[in-house]
Amino acid sequence: MDADTAFADFVRARSTALLRTAYLLTGDRAQAEDLVQEALLSVYRSRGRIREPAAIEGYVRTTLVRTHISTRRRRSTTELSLERIPEQPREAEEPIWAGETWPAVLALPARQRAVIVLAYFHDLSEVEIAGVLGCSTGAVKSHRARALAALRGVLAPTPSWPGSGGRR
Known part of the structure; x- marks a missing residue:
């Protein structure tokens, strides 16, 4: 099995669990989806350097957490304060x-x-x-x-x- 096939199989099998972790980190489904996509893309780019296919999940989880932390750091300096909080749609899944x-x-x-x-x-x-x-x-x-x-x-x-x- 080549690296692309192994990675695609991993994404099919573990995307729900990764999305749940991202949701726990972000508290917002849309941000969680973006975070998972960004982490998967980052790991996909370097998939050839991953020697052990079973280690992919660890790489993705690490990338997920570190990307979230660095994104929050960057965003915190560019966020705008609003006088009123916009209405948020109710999340489809319960926390x-x-x-x-x-x-x-x-x-x-x-x-x-x-x-x-x-x-x-x-x-x-x-x-x-x-x-x-x-x-x-x-x-x-x-x-x-x-x-x-x-x-x-x-x-x-x-x-x-x-x-x-x-x-x-």
Whole structure:
């Protein structure tokens, strides 16, 4: 089997899973589709250098996450503030996390969200996440700790005790 056929077979078999990961990273179906397309195109261009066909998914996932992070960095300097948020069409599929969790995950910075998605959706270890993000395991631990602290702060605010002035 040549590299083109192997890649086409991979895309047919794994495109739904890749789209789901991209959706978890972006929170928007159209952006997720664009992100998957961009990642697949990037890996397709270098498919001849991939020695092990079974490793294609790892390359695509890594490219997906890194492209998302770099795109958010570039976009954040060119975004325009709007006085009113335009109406968003309802997503066809339900989010993976229900209730208040999903908006809280979407509010996380790109790297923190990537760590949460890779750790809890893909069940990757800290070493594997570090490889995908191109950072140290210490940075992964730091991103995860900050993300979980932010999620706890939003999802389970600290109760104020009577007579404590709001402190515990």
